[in-house]
Amino acid sequence: MRTQKKTFPTWCRSCRRGYRHAAADTSERWRPNGTTDPTRNMWRLNKVRHKSGRQGDSLEELRLKRREHERALRQARRDRQLVSRRLLLTEDEDQAEVTMDTASEGQGVVDVFHKIHHSGPDREAHMKVLSKALRDPSAQLTFIKLENSMHLLVGLLTGSDARCRLQAARCLHELSRSPHRDVAPACLPATSYLLTYLSGQSTRFTELCLYTLGNLCPDSEVVQQKLLAQGIIPALASCMEIQRHNPAVVEAVGFTLSQLLQTNDAAVKVIPTVLASSLPAQLLSVLAPDPNFALAPAIESAWCLHYLTSSSRDNKELLSRGALLQCSSLLVSLGGAEGNKEEGLELLVCPLLRCVGNLLCCCPVEELNTAVADPQLVICLCALLQNYLQTQPALARESAWVLNNLTAHSNTFCSALLTFNLVSGMIHLLPFSQGINTLILRVLANIAHKKKDFCVQLAQLGLLSALCATLKMADQEMVTLSLDVLFMLVVSAPQVAEEFVQQGGVSLLEAIQYNSEGEMRGRATYLLEHHLLSQ
Amino acid sequence: MTSIICDNDNQNKERLSLHVLCLNSESSTVTIVRYCLDRMQQPQVRQLLGNARYDQCPIENPQQLRPSESGDRNPFSFTPQLIHLHKDHEMFEDGDIHRHMYLQDLYTSDKDDKPALSVAEFACHISGCSAVFSSLEEYEHHYNSLHRHVCSSCRRSLPSARLLDIHIQEWHDSLFTILAQNQDMYQCLVEGCGQKFRTSKDRKAHLIGIHKYPPDFRFDKSRKDKGGRETKKQLHKDAAMEVVPDVCKSEGVCEVLCEVLTDQPEKEESMEMHVSEEDVAHMGQCASAGEPADVSAAAHGCTGMEPQKPRYSYRVPTTVCFGHGSVRGFRGRRGRRK
Numbered sequence: 001m002r003t004q005k006k007t008f009p010t011w012c013r014s015c016r017r018g019y020r021h022a023a024a025d026t027s028e029r030w031r032p033n034g035t036t037d038p039t040r041n042m043w044r045l046n047k048v049r050h051k052s053g054r055q056g057d058s059l060e061e062l063r064l065k066r067r068e069h070e071r072a073l074r075q076a077r078r079d080r081q082l083v084s085r086r087l088l089l090t091e092d093e094d095q096a097e098v099t100m101d102t103a104s105e106g107q108g109v110v111d112v113f114h115k116i117h118h119s120g121p122d123r124e125a126h127m128k129v130l131s132k133a134l135r136d137p138s139a140q141l142t143f144i145k146l147e148n149s150m151h152l153l154v155g156l157l158t159g160s161d162a163r164c165r166l167q168a169a170r171c172l173h174e175l176s177r178s179p180h181r182d183v184a185p186a187c188l189p190a191t192s193y194l195l196t197y198l199s200g201q202s203t204r205f206t207e208l209c210l211y212t213l214g215n216l217c218p219d220s221e222v223v224q225q226k227l228l229a230q231g232i233i234p235a236l237a238s239c240m241e242i243q244r245h246n247p248a249v250v251e252a253v254g255f256t257l258s259q260l261l262q263t264n265d266a267a268v269k270v271i272p273t274v275l276a277s278s279l280p281a282q283l284l285s286v287l288a289p290d291p292n293f294a295l296a297p298a299i300e301s302a303w304c305l306h307y308l309t310s311s312s313r314d315n316k317e318l319l320s321r322g323a324l325l326q327c328s329s330l331l332v333s334l335g336g337a338e339g340n341k342e343e344g345l346e347l348l349v350c351p352l353l354r355c356v357g358n359l360l361c362c363c364p365v366e367e368l369n370t371a372v373a374d375p376q377l378v379i380c381l382c383a384l385l386q387n388y389l390q391t392q393p394a395l396a397r398e399s400a401w402v403l404n405n406l407t408a409h410s411n412t413f414c415s416a417l418l419t420f421n422l423v424s425g426m427i428h429l430l431p432f433s434q435g436i437n438t439l440i441l442r443v444l445a446n447i448a449h450k451k452k453d454f455c456v457q458l459a460q461l462g463l464l465s466a467l468c469a470t471l472k473m474a475d476q477e478m479v480t481l482s483l484d485v486l487f488m489l490v491v492s493a494p495q496v497a498e499e500f501v502q503q504g505g506v507s508l509l510e511a512i513q514y515n516s517e518g519e520m521r522g523r524a525t526y527l528l529e530h531h532l533l534s535q
Numbered sequence: 536m537t538s539i540i541c542d543n544d545n546q547n548k549e550r551l552s553l554h555v556l557c558l559n560s561e562s563s564t565v566t567i568v569r570y571c572l573d574r575m576q577q578p579q580v581r582q583l584l585g586n587a588r589y590d591q592c593p594i595e596n597p598q599q600l601r602p603s604e605s606g607d608r609n610p611f612s613f614t615p616q617l618i619h620l621h622k623d624h625e626m627f628e629d630g631d632i633h634r635h636m637y638l639q640d641l642y643t644s645d646k647d648d649k650p651a652l653s654v655a656e657f658a659c660h661i662s663g664c665s666a667v668f669s670s671l672e673e674y675e676h677h678y679n680s681l682h683r684h685v686c687s688s689c690r691r692s693l694p695s696a697r698l699l700d701i702h703i704q705e706w707h708d709s710l711f712t713i714l715a716q717n718q719d720m721y722q723c724l725v726e727g728c729g730q731k732f733r734t735s736k737d738r739k740a741h742l743i744g745i746h747k748y749p750p751d752f753r754f755d756k757s758r759k760d761k762g763g764r765e766t767k768k769q770l771h772k773d774a775a776m777e778v779v780p781d782v783c784k785s786e787g788v789c790e791v792l793c794e795v796l797t798d799q800p801e802k803e804e805s806m807e808m809h810v811s812e813e814d815v816a817h818m819g820q821c822a823s824a825g826e827p828a829d830v831s832a833a834a835h836g837c838t839g840m841e842p843q844k845p846r847y848s849y850r851v852p853t854t855v856c857f858g859h860g861s862v863r864g865f866r867g868r869r870g871r872r873k
Contacts, residue, residue: 066641073632080623082631084638255638262622303634310622347637350630354620361619393652394629401618401626408615433655435626446615472674474658474667484613511678516662522610 080264083218085177086255088211090170109139113146116156127156127167134174143175144186154190169194169208176215184220191216191223192230198239206243207252214256217263224263228270232260237277247294250286254300257283261307271308275317280308284326287352289333295348302327302351309358316362324359324371327352335380346395349384353398360405368410375416378406382422385429393434400439407446414447418457423447427466433475441470441481448488455492464489464500468508476517483512483523490531497531506532697726698754705735724748724755 076082112130116123133139143149157168172190175183194209213232216223236253243249257279260270274280286301305323309315315323331352334345356372363371381399388395406413417423426444430437444463448455463485470482486505490497509532512524620626636642657674659666661682668674684699685692688707693699701722704711714720719731721738725746732738735757742748742755 066636066643069639069641070632070636073635074628077628077631082635084635086638087640307622310620310624310627313619344637344642347634347642350634354627354630358619361617390652392629392633394626397626398630401620405617408617431654433653437655442616445613449613449615469657469671472657472660472671474656478655479660481613484611487611488613511682512660514662515660517660519610520660526610 082262085215085218086211087177088173088208109133109142110146113143113149113152117148117152123156124161124163124167127164127171131167131170131174134171135177137178137180140175140178140183141180144183150186150189154193157190158193166205166208169197169205169212173208173212173215176212181219184216184223187212187216188223188226191227195227195230195232195235198235199242201242203243203246203249206239206249210239210249210252210256214252214259217256217259221264224260224265224269227260228273232256233270233273233277233279237279237282240282241278244282244285245292247292247297250297251294251300254283254286254297254304258300258303258307261304261311266307267311271311274308280305280318280321280323284321284323287326287330289330295344298330299344299348299351302348302355306351306354306358309355314362315359319359319363319371322371324356324363325373327355327359328372328377329374331356332374332377332380335383346388346392350395350398353384353395353402357398357402357405360402365409369412372406375412376420378403378413378416378422379420381406382417382425386425389429389432389436393432393436397434397436397439400436400443403443404439404446407443411450414450414454417443417447418454423458423461423463427462430466430470437470437473438475438477438481441478441485445481445485445488448485448492452492455489456496459489459492459496459499464496464505465503468503468505471508471512479512479520480523483520483527487523487527487531490527501532693754698724702754724752 073082109130112126112133115126116130134143153168153171156164157172159165159168172187172194175187178184191213194213197209198206200206213227217227236257240250240253243253257274260266261274263270283301283304286297287305305318305327309318309323331349334349334352356377360368360372381403384399385396385403388399407417417426423444426440429440444458448458467482467486467489470478471486473479473482486500490500506528509524509528513521513528515521515524633642654669657668657671659668659674659677659682664682666677668677680694681692684694684696686699686702686707688703691702693702701724705721711720715733719733721732721735723730723732723738723741723746725742728746730741732741735755739750739752739755739757742752743750748755
């Protein structure tokens, strides 16, 4: 056992990655609403690991590297080539020890390969050396070009020595992380075995196979086709079923599935098969806030569901399995009025928001109340809006988007926003840009569109004076939307029209009559002529 | 059945006059009502729309007319919409990046790298004006200074309704000219004074002597200067409020100047510039006076000062600076404002 100082109270034997799981002692159970619950630490994620950082890097250098990396990822996304591969560290590996010593890696690989090839009792030790060596990209290329290298590896993977199997799997894992396009196809001879092993019982070994398969998926269509033909989806489904009590394996299955779902032809080649399998039900069960809940697997499952719901507009299959109910309930229990500030929680909140947002698009209004059981969802969404506004505006924007979909056709949820006193808070967000204010104004417009009484309430809450400001904004869409909302308010009741006039609205509209856009001029004139000046 | 559509006719330079097109659906004719918005106090506009005078005129810009059979079509088109976002949508970019950083073990809750939340900008929507502002106060200030009290005949911007009225009366009202031959018609500019004078010279003397006004008060130009200015203005009838970007290159002096002058930017920008004593002094220090479209007035008002470059655009004068290295002017048209 290592003597390294650990910071976790329990060291879960099955996952070994330092998650703070519920202790093996089942007296500690997770309670959905408990804020004083001692097992809340199970929500914690493993902290940042700078794999490529050397010991000497300063904080500033690390930050710079991160920013560069982020820029590269953004560009990759724009090119539709956003791909990630995960590294599963070995048991005795300390994160800080991972270095990138590349001195004479190429030759080292060749030497070790020959040692392994010529058998002997030290094979396992040599294989460990090989797997470490294969962390280097050029060594990876060297290896696959060696004659019979893959054949040897597959032989060891399927041989009678269990420890060599593990090491062979580790070598394949390192190879799977290669950025070179030639490497993944070279690993094809091993994939059928990796898939077979998914229905085994060794959790660590299964995890390794899963991450290897997940890393092999992106970039190579050849590999994707082969894997699908070899039955990767049923294999994943059965693996998840067998290992559903093991969070680390469930997380690995989720990751691998998410890689498949992000491939270019996923909508046609992957998703129908997935929807026909038991995977959707299993993914949803991972999101259930029961005693087995763990953050990392939930994150992976949620992302899988996001890829499923966002790839097509037809999500009846998922709706019928209660996906909207599950995702929205989890959001509510995560959101909370005080805002759950746990680190890493936004990694789960983000895909959940997206699932709810997209699922709402295909849920008929009549079924909305049962599909989203808790009207407090609006409280949760508004809380997310406020909490993430400064730290992660993109997430705030996505919350506003979900609110729009929620309120578009539903009187219940529009009314809930008024009842729960959430409108004033939203009005205060109208000054912010990057699309947040247009979405929030849409939500307010959705409310106004429902009933005249709602319009009167909105006016009382200060929307009129807010519109006097938004009508002057640079963003064309904001101004048009503001005019539309203004119209609805003004026609709702004479006192609203009067109040608008008192606030100096007439001169404001008259100025708009000189707007360069005909749409604006027409609206302003119509309002003045029909509703304000006939007072 | 008539409908009233406001048409901003670009060919007619009386920018703030209200053109009202009345569509008569039965006879398919269009009549145009035109009057000076500026001459009227705002509430009176309402009455005018009710008592419009009709002149028969051909349609000038048919494309600007909205096709309408009934003439009363509601232009508002908002309906609530469900928005489905595909996984590759740009709105999902930030979240996706965050996710992949996590997958690549680069996740951190480091607060320093958070993207800044931006506040929406305001923009002047008056056709031809493309000024953009970062706060509502700036916008209001701009609008009040440049668009609220503008003479439609000569496009001069006056600082108040009262001064605008007096200006219109004295410059553009032929009846005034006739009456002024026999009566004291020139009002004192100071509110509450109430005195009237036979000539503008008398009034000016009164202003200087009694009310201690500067001898070169910008809002009391006599009409005989109008000719020269107006010619120059003809050249720039089409000039938008857009300012040629210009970077302030002065070294450090500007900060001092800016603080002094921040309470007077409106006057710098308006067509009529208020050149007070302090302005003259500062103008001498900084580069040439950026007096918009009014070189003769500058010479007139600031004796002994020579503008280095006569400028005819609506520049922000060099005495107003937004900081060393900053663009000296309002930003140009934005892409979305078509």
